[in-house]
Amino acid sequence: MSSISGSPSPSDSFQAAAQRTAEAKSHLGAFARTLEFELDDFQREACRSLQEGRGVLVAAPTGAGKTIVGEFAIYLALERGLKAFYTTPIKALSNQKFFELSAKYGAANVGLLTGDTTINGEAPVVVMTTEVLRNMLYADSATLGDLGYVVMDEVHYLADRFRGAVWEEVIIHLPSEVQVASLSATVSNAEEFGAWLDTVRGHTDVIVSEHRPVPLWQHVMVGKEIVDLFAGDTSFDEIAPDVADFGEADGAPVVAAAARAAAARAADRGAGKGTATRVGQAPSLSPEFEVNPELLSMARAESRMNFNGRFGHGGRGQRRQREERSSSEQRSPVRKASRPQVIASLHRQDLLPAITFIFSRAGCDAAVAQCAAAGLWLTTEREQQIIALRVDEASHEIPADDLDVLGFWSWRDGLLRGLAAHHAGMLPTFKEVVEKLFADGLVKAVFATETLALGVNMPARSVVLEKLDKFNGEAHVNITAGEYTQLTGRAGRRGIDVEGHALVLWQPGTDPAAVAGLASRRTYPLNSSFRPTYNMSINLIAQFGRGRAREILESSFAQFQADRSVVGLARQVRSREESLAGYAESMKCHLGDFTAYARLRRELSDAEQFAARKQQRARRSHVADSLTSLIPGDIINMSSGRTPGYAVVLNSDLNAREPRPVVLTADNQLRRIGVHDVDGPVSPVVRIRIPKSFDAKLPKPRRDLAASVRDAVREDDAKARRSSRNEGFGLGSRMPDQEKKIADLRRALRAHPCHGCSEREDHARWSERWWKLRQETDGLVRQIQGRTNTIAKTFDRVCDVLSSYGYLESSDGGQVAISADGQRLRRIYGEKDLLISQSIRQGAISDLDAAEMAALASTLVYQAKREDRGLRPRMPSVSLESAVDIVVREWSLLEDTEEQNKLPLTGEPELGLMWPIFKWAKGRHLQEVLSGTDMAAGDFVRWAKQVVDLLDQLAQIPGLDRRLARICRESIDLIRRGVVAYSTVG
Template sequence: MPPSIHPVDLITALRHKHLTPAIVFLTSRRACDEAMEAFDHADAVLPPVRQEAIGAALERVITQYPSIAEHPLIPIVQRIGVAAHHAGHLPSWKIAIEELMRQGHLDAVFATTTLAAGVDFPARTVVITQSSIRKSRDFTDLTIGEVQQIAGRAGRRGKDHVGFAVITPSPYIELNVLTKGLTGQPEAIDSQFTISYPMVLNLLKAHPHEHIQGILAKSFAQFQLNQRAELIERKLDLVQTQLEPFGPRVCTDWITQWQTFDQVRKRHPARHQTHRSESPEIAARLPFLTPGRVVGLTKGRGIVLRQYRSKGQKNSMLTMLRADGAVTECPVTSVREVYDRTYDCAEIPSYPWCSTESFDRLSEQLEDLPPRLPILPILTAPSVEPLPDAVVQSLGDFPCPTCSSRPACHKDFPTASRLRQEQHRHTKSIQALRTSLWHRFQERVDVLQTFGYLTSTAQLTADGEWARLIRIDHSLLITELIRAEAFTGADPSLLAGIMASLAHDDDRPGAFPRISPGLSSLLRQVRKLAESLSPHEDPPLLRADVAALAERWIAEPTLTWIGLCRLTTMAEGDIYRLLARTIEFLSQVQTLKATHPGLADSAAEALALIRRGVLEELP
């Protein structure tokens, strides 16, 4: 059986049961593209009337977005009535497919799950082939909310009586994740509040420092923290009622008093001390000298067969397998080195302490040992230090031994001290929950003060005034770059290149052969700065290939979109998104007109150059 249904069979089956139009969610972009390829020679063609209808509809979209006229998928879309739709495509292609789907021309769309969260285009059926999705670098199971979001695309209001969610297995499927997702209650959502540098600057610009705590308290994060704090408060109340019978006795704070007394009493040297015959170094070795361990002895090496204590011996003893199959007994003190090497050893309770087969095997293995073996590092536990004299003497100072409530204290101490520890823990966590946002804010303020964006009284400095306008990811790095005058006199194309590498947070591989020396040296500078800022801000990927790509697009106004796509292995949609993000970053730099006119001009120039071809045509 194939690991998953063939796309052509899938579409045929869906058509046969009148389950089209359908959205087929696949694991990856590649899976979508491969599914399309599968239709290359398929005979699941549409009747000519529908083919013409699709052609006409495509025609209309192409007049609006000429860039898709040459799209390689068009023949299949028209012939079979299926299409691929994922983030690797240009937005105009996606819009075209959405339009075709909305008009009811297509039978199926192969899409990645990003679609589920994105655009609003329903179908009669959704086909689910996976139970996990790629989130940052690894795959995680779909949540109930996500499964329902996907299933929610099934059933068009006014066009269908019922919607269908069809699960078809693939190697990436775990059925119970999906059945739980379909039948379950969506998860509760949690606040993801983070405090960013621009947020701090903007807050402090608009509000005095002392009001900030009140503003942070209005966040959903604090609302949820308060909910948790209230839960703990309830627990704390309970603990406090339980603590009531353990109120003040002869001493007000008898729990602490008893605790210190108890500790001191226990550590008093008068108490019996365990006498160990082994020195700490030898004792530390004992747990490692298990059957099968290779050790070095004064003469030659051996494999431990058993460890035992013998009445006449001061030290633990070992039974060793030596060269030529000899079995000898020796004290552990005669072990010179313990090697980082053990062999399997089937133990038996009588001589020679391991089964015959493993005895033979061990003897062979002992012969075959290499001349040098890694030595097992064994840490020696520090010996217990004796109590300082002062404490020992003060034992007499405690009133406890003669106190009237001594029996009661002795009896109640374990319960009382546990309750009091709980009380402390709860109080601490409540305090932490109530103030954590404020502390995180203060941490950011401290960083901004050391970099000179804020004064010691948390007022915005001249630098802070303009830095607050950069409200994008990696804002600290960007403002630091501007302050370091990294872009002074830089070409618009260089600026765009750096912004592109800052903006691009996708690690899908892409290749670009050439990078100009100017950009390369500037990028090196940026990378160095990003590294030095890494304690305060996560460094961006700073990929050279995307930087070079953006640089080329701006430096060469004659470069066509197709030409640009040929330069790299990145998908068209990714390049588009990269440049769109670059535009966003550049527009932020452009807002610094008042303080950095040169830089803003350069950004404006880059923006004008970047918006051409596909990027201009698109909505």
Template sequence: MVLTPEKLFPFKLDPFQLEAIEALNQGNSVIVCAPTGSGKTLVGEYAIHRALHENKRVFYTTPLKALSNQKLRDFRDIFGHEKVGLLTGDTSVNRDAPILVMTTEIFRNMLYGTTMGEVGQAVQDLQTVVLDECHYMNDRQRGTVWEESIIYCPQGIQLVGLSATVANGDQLTDWIAQIHGPSQLIYSDFRPVPLTIHFATGKGVFPLLNENKTALHNRLKRHRKPPRRQKGQKKKPATATMAFIVAQLQQKDMLPAIFFIFSRKGCDKAVQTIDHLSLVTPAEANVLKQRIDNFLAANPEAARAGQVEPLYRGIAAHHAGLLPAWKSLVEELFQAGLIKVVFATETLAAGINMPARTTVISSLSKRTDSGHRLLRASEFLQMAGRAGRRGMDFEGHVVTVETPFEGAQEAGYLALATPDPLVSQFTPSYGMVLNLLQTHSLDETRDLVERSFGQYLSTLHLAPQQQAIDDVERNIELIREQLATVDDAMVAEYGKLKERLREERRLLKILDKQAMDTLSGDLLTAVNFTVAGTVLSLKGKHIKVHNPIPAVLVTKILGPGKVTYLACLTADNHWVMTTASDVFGLYEKYERIAEVDTLVPPTELPLRAGSKLAGDEGTAPVATKIPTSLPTLDELAPEVKEQRDRMQTVADKLETHPLNEFGKPKALLKKRQRLQTLEKELQDRQEKYQRYASRYWEEFLNLMAILETFGGLEHNQPSKFGQMAAAFRGENELWLALALDSGEFDHLEPHQFAAACAAIVTEITRPDTWTHYRTSNPVTEALEGLRSIRRKIFQQQRRYQVALPVALEWNLIALVEAWALETDWNELCKNTSLDEGDVVRILRRTLDILSQIHHIPFLPASVKSTARQAAYLINRFPVNEAASGATNAPDPELAGDNKDGDPIPTEEE
């Protein structure tokens, strides 16, 4: 029986869905870029139907465990309970099912052990891999997982990438086509439920854009933001409050709504500000009460303080600080339409299916590690895309909120902005190095590393540089052709002669000046006392001649600035106006020429040093009386003459050089010099190009060098210690292996071992966190023993410019030890500043590393036994919230993807 979309889906499909299905049927991989809520998931569902029809398997990967759990429930409803399985780092459900939902890290981990080009046991009979939320490649910390999954995936397996709209979907598709196989981009900007964007002020909620949605609404073009609250000012600026906006939405029938607030405390505070409102009908209130009461009866420790009563009235918060069980309850109630307002952080927009009629973006800027900045277009679109429920709403609404920092202009900019492009976050790690070198040669490994999306984008970005290199190479080839008939040595020799002539001229100039300085002596002073009629010679700054000119002083003239000018008559009957600095010599042995007393400098002679004017019949008799047999410079300074002769010898060689026979020597020499310049430029450009083009491989080699230093690699192959490190999954596998192999943890009791393991995987990014519990002495001593190892890792990483974290938390791990000693959950949370969700994440990361230890080779059996006992001690509610039918403990083979949420903690308080 032929499988057709019409038989599977009892409704009309959109054109992009049909196009994607056709591409899949033709054997192509597809990248579907379409807005949130447009029906991208249907393409993945078709791939599942087709695989089941052909007795094949499908892996459906997601970025979040919460989303994986949601897909497990959805697919069980569609395809049947027994056909769907789940794999995450702490859950294994029906792992041999034909439909296997998993986090993307799990899929990547499966592929690590597969030789390039082979289909490993883990992916036997696998027809399709669906990469949901494929735009997660942009995620700074985890984006590399998506790239690795695509790079390592065997080419016979079809890929279905489901992504929000991005600016460069064509580049992503082209890259996948190059490194994986035929791929097709399916792009759609159609939204089944159109969006209307609003702007909320203290006076109400108004349309943000004009009717054509091309620019700001006219009424907002001159609207000014409220002034910022000044220090000491009691009255707050007149901005829209949460209660006011909720009232406006309720009045305009725009609920249910998701309010995005970039702060956990902001979400919790917002719940309290409207806890006096009731947003549900009496019937809805009854259903809510029953479901909430049932949940609290089963999970009494999961209640969020201060949020149970608002939940009864249809109001909730959703952020990483909440217990996962409580968040799941909120998600389920919201999906059922029983919650009308959710105050959530940005993580809710990451793919969890919680559509609403309206999304409210409370701030258009956010605080990041690099400072406060405006939202990026894709961040805005991701949150806005949660508005509008398909099949329920005629339109969705997005409300942007005015603040003293962002107004209508910023809101309009984001509303009209196009999506951001995907960028590569590909980053080699110790685990990548070790796992690839276990199954691949160095050349094969380089090929895999240089298949990354980052490498592909680098090639595109380097296109202008490559074009410049090509242009330089063409110019070099052209000049070489022009110089082909000329002996290069001959041109080089001519060039050396030119350089020598330049040097001889320079020396002549120096000697000439030295002779002038020596011969002039104290002339400047003597000239002041010189009288008219004195014979002198002129040569200097304003009288530029080689040999001094014989002359007679006629008169002195005081000019502007009290400068004394000398009006002189030369032996060749010329008037010269000069200064004392141009007098080369005074000759008192000659009698004074008295006839100058009758001469007057002509008015036409400018009062300017160096000016010259021909004499007349009246001055001629005087000129004839000027002695012309004055000593020359060559006679006074023979070393100058010798230097001039040397210079002339070189000049004569150039005149008679054989290169003159081939045309103009200067032109040929210029071409050779240009050739040398271009060759140097080419080398510089190529070095820079290669340095940037191979930067991922250079990073890989740097990690190899560090691993060799610590004994993880021998002759480019993992040693026993390297195989141990390769089996870990974490942010710094080398650190984990060194810590566990050090022996420092071997003597610890299970509860202490859990705390010590927590220390090497936990990074606290805020300095204001605390706990009243104290780490026990054995744990502290064990961690002290790791200081020198950690210092050596830092030294090597700095040397090779590697920035991988080397976690070693001292204080908050006391929570793990207290929990392992069976401390009550509520009591545990009272003794720390961390939110409950943060505590759960620390415990789950600890459980994750403990679960891995069981399958790490070459570790002592006693350490593995201690790790199993430690895992048992901490794996209870709310840490253990395994899905129905799941194993009670994490699956060690699948561990290493414990990324349920961001680093601990990340959202601002």
């Protein structure tokens, strides 16, 4: 392995020169002559490794040019008459790379495979999503013949908890003769990942570059003013990473060395060397690189003002002290700059084009509207003419009826102004137009969600972060240093800008030291998310047998990391055992065995806590039982709980463990209630009839039903009051046996000799320390035991589930064999693979027509947002209702089985896409399809393509009835029309 970071020594430079002379006649030399720029040292080193027959892992910052290494792998393949695959994590990146490589090597030599799109799939160079390559490996596709090179772009994506395992599957299963070029963002454990690649793929060189070709400057935008984040005159990424650390006093990044060496580089940067200029007046270079004092002063002043404003007016003396503060501390709290103000300020300081990251699709669209409403125009008349021509060319096939639904006119107006949004809710065609216009410098300001940071080639002069937290689907969390690096890495266009600029918007509560901490930690660890799935396991068994499959899984990066961590854990255990011996010595008592006395104290404490938990569980069980017994039409009174008032039950929930029935409150609020929402068991006050035509999504039916609830309650108020009482459940009493055990322990404790020791409590403190450390040490021991063969143990549990369902069978020779149903599962890929297989097995698709087939497929791929999960909708047909019943029943059974086997649970079927897909398959217009939903057109297209992907899988399942296979293909034809068909190449 080798690593490149920082400046080379003279001897290294001499050796490099000799190598370049020798390389002039090699493939690398020929490739370098096709480029318009000189290869950087890390690019040359990585290409040399590939030329010499080794695999390579390249870890470098965004924009450093690591894709050149991937392009050299393709060049080698074409020169040597072999195939090359270029894999990416997302279709948008695959499409972009397909166009780039087609332009470079010719359309005849480049293909594209993205699940639902196939273009020239047998070409010598094929761009594909990583899942497609994984599926080809399991199917032993003939396309793999003569494969010589695989480029894995954005390989750090294997840390993704949902899809990351696919990268490891591909790396493990690729034939040994295939060279792999892995391209990664800068990660802190590149050597560890490279060591694993070396183990599973053979000799692999690790090439790490910390250098950004375009220096990045960090700023905070305070009001309309852009202020430097760091004091000093050197961009942070010019400082060698091994001297970066955090100051003890305020958490600011400190560089104790190398600053003066960076000064020379800073001095070479003149105002006339590029269009981007240094923002603000920086102090002279200091040996320490710390947060700008102006920002710290502003934060402290704001903190004091917030404190005084929030906690009272104070006396005269306090007011006089405030009046005597310096002017910097008397200023009023700074307001966050508006979006138009931010863009206008960047425009004035020649810092456009810019990407503003907003962690909300609605926020991105709103930002464009706000800038347009403020009258911003960032384009010239000539640029507007070019934009109009490009937009009209890209959209000429879109039916006029769909333009309004797609928000075409406001989108077009924004582009003419040089403004655009970019997020997953947009039509793919619209996103592609934005990407091309931005790359050509015609769009100046893009408001994007974080998905843009994943490899799509849209560099900017500046990157703006509106805030440093985001909603992850469950809660608002702070962005990590790795995410900050990935987002701000877009700033600075190689060959165009001499420097890039990252700006964080100031708002109340902004901590400069916290921002500095994010800005200075540019690396993050790459941790495996690998776990065996049903499809993966059965494919491995089919190809290698169960024993060999188990060994292959133990070679995963996840197990590699687990094994390495055991060494450190064992060291901690040894250290703690020594401390335990010292604690035991300190708690010795001259009156008796204090260890036994401490054990009695612990048993008493545990018994009392157990009794309290028992009481709480009894209450919870009674409440759960009462919620489970509710049926639609029951009116309940929750006046003593967290959601006070009357409500009518809209649907039952028979989940005894965690029932959450849906109710409509008397004040017209739709919600789910659970055991934590009520103080005690609930029972119906009275019952009313819910109309069969009731639709909870419509406001008027909800209002009418809420009025019926209020009327019914008034008629039976006395009964409603009785329903809120909790008498008769015996929740206040403990179990007699438990009370006796507690009393016996108290007597034994008082009778022990150590109870009368004058230093008893001092000994007890040592015993508590001993006990706490003992528990922690035992926990470490359990971790060591748990991390040994963890992947193989999970694989065994997966096999147990597959055997219980009959997908695996024992043959006469004691070997494991794949049943006919198992062969079907081998060709179903997705998070709900076993559920899909079971649903087919139980006849869910047997009686469906093409439109119904599409609707059912949507329930097996769609993932609704948490807030959109609600009532079961009315079914489009009786056949589809029966099919959905089968799917839901099979999911419930599978979830029980997975719980018993301690496996991750398969996601619940989601019905929210069923009606839109059904209407679309029936030929309805897009406006009618999306009417009554909160779904954006781009989201609908994206999910429709995933439905097509699943239907295509089903149509090719071995042994599937020919009629059903034909219906699947008909279903695909019904969906692949209009915006779904012309939206994108992939």
